[in-house]
Amino acid sequence: xxxxxxxxxxxxxxxxxxxxxxxxxxxxxxxxxxxxxxxxxxxxxxxxxxxxxxxxxxxxxxxxxxxxxxxxxxxxxxxxxxxxxxxxxxxxxxxxxxxxxxxxxxxxxxxxxxxxxxxxxxxxxxxxxxxxxxxxxxxxxxxxxxxxxxxxxxxxxxxxxxxxxxxxxxxxxxxxxxxxxxxxxxxxxxxx
Amino acid sequence: xxxxxxxxxxxxxxxxxxxxxxxxxxxxxxxxxxxxxxxxxxxxxxxxxxxxxxxxxxxxxxxxxxxxxxxxxxxxxxxxxxxxxxxxxxxxxxxxxxxxxxxxxxxxxxxxxxxxxxxxxxxxxxxxxxxxxxxxxxxxxxxxxxxxxxxxxxxxxxxxxxxxxxxxxxxxxxxxxxxxxxxxxxxxxxxx
Amino acid sequence: xxxxxxxxxxxxxxxxxxxxxxxxxxxxxxxxxxxxxxxxxxxxxxxxxxxxxxxxxxxxxxxxxxxxxxxxxxxxxxxxxxxxxxxxxxxxxxxxxxxxxxxxxxxxxxxxxxxxxxxxxxxxxxxxxxxxxxxxxxxxxxxxxxxxxxxxxxxxxxxxxxxxxxxxxxxxxxxxxxxxxxxxxxxxxxxx
Amino acid sequence: xxxxxxxxxxxxxxxxxxxxxxxxxxxxxxxxxxxxxxxxxxxxxxxxxxxxxxxxxxxxxxxxxxxxxxxxxxxxxxxxxxxxxxxxxxxxxxxxxxxxxxxxxxxxxxxxxxxxxxxxxxxxxxxxxxxxxxxxxxxxxxxxxxxxxxxxxxxxxxxxxxxxxxxxxxxxxxxxxxxxxxxxxxxxxxxx
DNA sequence: CGATAAACGAGACGGTACGTCTGGTCTTGTG
DNA sequence: CACAAGACCAGACGTACCGTCTCGTTTATCG
Numbered sequence: 001x002x003x004x005x006x007x008x009x010x011x012x013x014x015x016x017x018x019x020x021x022x023x024x025x026x027x028x029x030x031x032x033x034x035x036x037x038x039x040x041x042x043x044x045x046x047x048x049x050x051x052x053x054x055x056x057x058x059x060x061x062x063x064x065x066x067x068x069x070x071x072x073x074x075x076x077x078x079x080x081x082x083x084x085x086x087x088x089x090x091x092x093x094x095x096x097x098x099x100x101x102x103x104x105x106x107x108x109x110x111x112x113x114x115x116x117x118x119x120x121x122x123x124x125x126x127x128x129x130x131x132x133x134x135x136x137x138x139x140x141x142x143x144x145x146x147x148x149x150x151x152x153x154x155x156x157x158x159x160x161x162x163x164x165x166x167x168x169x170x171x172x173x174x175x176x177x178x179x180x181x182x183x184x185x186x187x188x189x190x191x192x
Numbered sequence: 193x194x195x196x197x198x199x200x201x202x203x204x205x206x207x208x209x210x211x212x213x214x215x216x217x218x219x220x221x222x223x224x225x226x227x228x229x230x231x232x233x234x235x236x237x238x239x240x241x242x243x244x245x246x247x248x249x250x251x252x253x254x255x256x257x258x259x260x261x262x263x264x265x266x267x268x269x270x271x272x273x274x275x276x277x278x279x280x281x282x283x284x285x286x287x288x289x290x291x292x293x294x295x296x297x298x299x300x301x302x303x304x305x306x307x308x309x310x311x312x313x314x315x316x317x318x319x320x321x322x323x324x325x326x327x328x329x330x331x332x333x334x335x336x337x338x339x340x341x342x343x344x345x346x347x348x349x350x351x352x353x354x355x356x357x358x359x360x361x362x363x364x365x366x367x368x369x370x371x372x373x374x375x376x377x378x379x380x381x382x383x384x
Numbered sequence: 385x386x387x388x389x390x391x392x393x394x395x396x397x398x399x400x401x402x403x404x405x406x407x408x409x410x411x412x413x414x415x416x417x418x419x420x421x422x423x424x425x426x427x428x429x430x431x432x433x434x435x436x437x438x439x440x441x442x443x444x445x446x447x448x449x450x451x452x453x454x455x456x457x458x459x460x461x462x463x464x465x466x467x468x469x470x471x472x473x474x475x476x477x478x479x480x481x482x483x484x485x486x487x488x489x490x491x492x493x494x495x496x497x498x499x500x501x502x503x504x505x506x507x508x509x510x511x512x513x514x515x516x517x518x519x520x521x522x523x524x525x526x527x528x529x530x531x532x533x534x535x536x537x538x539x540x541x542x543x544x545x546x547x548x549x550x551x552x553x554x555x556x557x558x559x560x561x562x563x564x565x566x567x568x569x570x571x572x573x574x575x576x
Numbered sequence: 577x578x579x580x581x582x583x584x585x586x587x588x589x590x591x592x593x594x595x596x597x598x599x600x601x602x603x604x605x606x607x608x609x610x611x612x613x614x615x616x617x618x619x620x621x622x623x624x625x626x627x628x629x630x631x632x633x634x635x636x637x638x639x640x641x642x643x644x645x646x647x648x649x650x651x652x653x654x655x656x657x658x659x660x661x662x663x664x665x666x667x668x669x670x671x672x673x674x675x676x677x678x679x680x681x682x683x684x685x686x687x688x689x690x691x692x693x694x695x696x697x698x699x700x701x702x703x704x705x706x707x708x709x710x711x712x713x714x715x716x717x718x719x720x721x722x723x724x725x726x727x728x729x730x731x732x733x734x735x736x737x738x739x740x741x742x743x744x745x746x747x748x749x750x751x752x753x754x755x756x757x758x759x760x761x762x763x764x765x766x767x768x
Numbered sequence: 769c770g771a772t773a774a775a776c777g778a779g780a781c782g783g784t785a786c787g788t789c790t791g792g793t794c795t796t797g798t799g
Numbered sequence: 800c801a802c803a804a805g806a807c808c809a810g811a812c813g814t815a816c817c818g819t820c821t822c823g824t825t826t827a828t829c830g
Contacts, residue, residue: 111297
């Protein structure tokens with residue numbers, strides 16, 4: 001039989017994170033990063049990587065998951081609106097650094113491959129959305145958000161300005177700007 | 193002396209648009225597209241391409257400009273809010289087709305190169321934003337939009353849901369969905 | 385592991401010999417011959433050639449070795465002087481054809497690269513010189529050649545007129561001319 | 577009208593000699609030297625070079641001629657044999673330095689182009705041979721060399737060991753070695 | 769003296785090749 | 800039988816030259 005080598009798996013993931021690391025020699029972009037290089041760096045055969053990951057993007061997504069990257073908690077004890085606001089602000093702050101660049105590059109890669117986009121959404125979006133949707137639902141119950149809207153569309157309105165700024169490097173991702181943006185959005189979402 | 197050959201310039205731009213074209217043999221993505229291939233297809237030396245364009249992305253941007261891609265007009269005779277809405281809807285519709293995919297790929301490329309992002313914004317964003325900003329300003333004067341906000345931020349709120357849907361292929365870009373989304377945003381932007 | 389492909393090796397050597405062949409389409413010179421072309425002709429990746437040969441010249445030398453080019457036997461049963469003469473004459477005759485041109489081009493290439501010269505001498509010169517030196521030694525013992533000279537210098541005097549004519553295409557390389565030249569040289573080498 | 581520009585001609589020749597110069601940045605070989613580079617270095621259009629020289633080799637030959645390279649005088653007041661010996665020795669000494677390398681490279685280039693070989697012989701060989709032939713004739717008259725031989729063949733025997741050593745970098749080109757070699761050759765050429 | 773014709777610099781152009789890199793696949797031998 | 804090691808074909812990378820070809824711009828002769 002010969003089971004999958006955990007040692008190789010880890011070596012590959014660690015080589016990947018090391019090559020993407022901001023403090024290293026130049027910190028490669030996702031585009032510059034090559035399977036070839038990762039294999040060399042990890043002391044692993046290229047075939048082993050291809051055996052277990054379908055694409056460079058899939059490997060990078062796994063690397064992110066393994067390294068608990070870009071997780072933001074939601075404070076359950078606050079009023080729903082404020083919990084959402086805190087979440088938005090902390091997400092924006094995470095995105096203003098190196099992890100934001102990586103996230104932007106993953107979104108970029110997703111434009112070239114359906115499967116990558118699907119994988120990306122499954123791994124990052126849906127889990128987070130489930131959490132956030134619960135809070136949105138709570139806000140609807142609290143009467144702070146219109147309850148005649150699709151929940152996903154509400155989430156979209158909350159997130160989209162943050163991703164816009166991330167991808168276009170336009171406007172700030174700091175606390176104040178994100179808070180103001182959130183308030184405007186909420187003004188549009190509250191019941192009339 | 194030795195003037196640039198218009199013939200070569202056109203051959204290059206046309207070969208590029210042809211290779212990116214949706215109806216052709218597979219319709220290459222921006223990533224798959226190579227300078228090598230464009231040169232071969234255009235019957236042109238690679239050096240000629242490198243002489244005039246600093247990167248593949250720069251060439252593609254020029255190709256877009258040359259082909260009047262993704263231009264949407266603004267109806268000046270409507271009330272400002274309705275002009276904005278029409279603009280948003282027609283932009284979303286353009287983005288729901290092949291041109292949307294190309295636009296998404298250009299945004300993707302911009303994540304890997306500062307210069308590309310700058311070029312991209314200069315060529316597509318700023319011109320459009322100038323137009324839209326005038327309408328936003330008119331809406332402020334008409335009292336339909338809060339006049340205490342930065343105009344760019346207002347534009348951001350109008351655009352960001354569209355780009356979110358474009359990039360994440362989540363939610364629809366059709367007339368109804370875009371209209372609803374726009375209405376929500378406007379609700380947040382109108383004076384209290 | 386991953387052993388060298390004998391199939392590729394042969395394809396490369398055969399493509400090389402084919403391209404250099406006198407009967408083919410123009411018969412390329414060593415200078416005109418390109419790694420690119422050989423790879424294309426052999427149906428082989430350029431990298432495979434670069435992996436195993438350090439330069440075009442090294443590849444051509446191997447091609448020669450593989451094809452038993454320019455080997456001339458020495459008749460052991462003749463008196464030493466006559467064996468040497470026969471050898472000189474047959475070498476000159478070989479050099480008067482296509483193989484002479486290739487040899488001249490290899491000498492030419494050697495002027496531009498130390499390693500090529502060394503490789504060339506190791507592969508062609510030294511083996512032949514060992515054979516010839518034995519005969520020269522026999523001639524010295526037979527009293528036909530001065531035995532106070534360095535053997536290499538004796539060999540040099542025998543060979544140099546042939547290479548002179550080869551490289552300068554001056555004078556003939558036929559049996560009579562080479563024989564006469566050899567006799568003159570021998571007159572200078574015999575004991576006084 | 578419009579006569580050839582002496583200024584350009586000189587700039588080209590000087591750029592060439594400078595690029596080939598041993599003291600400069602790496603001292604390019606004839607092979608590495610490119611028309612492109614010479615033109616750039618000379619501040620001259622490529623076309624101007626192509627207008628006046630048929631090949632790189634032709635240009636280099638002209639450069640040599642212009643710079644009185646590798647000229648060796650013959651002492652008329654010595655006995656013919658000694659004049660020849662002095663000539664051979666001083667030629668070998670010239671060839672043991674940078675000029676020898678250039679000469680070797682010109683011989684190399686000549687292997688790839690008939691016209692270059694012809695030009696090379698016409699510019700360097702024949703003039704020198706006329707001088708040397710006169711001395712050989714004198715040696716014949718003095719009874720020091722067999723007078724039943726073709727003069728060119730005599731010259732060949734005198735020169736060939738020197739070129740052999742130059743091209744194969746085998747054996748020395750110093751005074752003693754060249755002198756010994758010359759003596760051996762002369763022993764073969766003197767009347768019996 | 770002014771027309772004109774060649775020579776010139778500048779450099780764009782289509783090509784060809786360079787040597788390196790990566791993508792994926794396949795093979796061989798080890799643990 | 801998963802793995803490392805790495806060979807293999809394919810093909811793109813960006814650069815360097817090739818030799819040809821406009822371009823204006825001198826520059827000298829000739830009408």
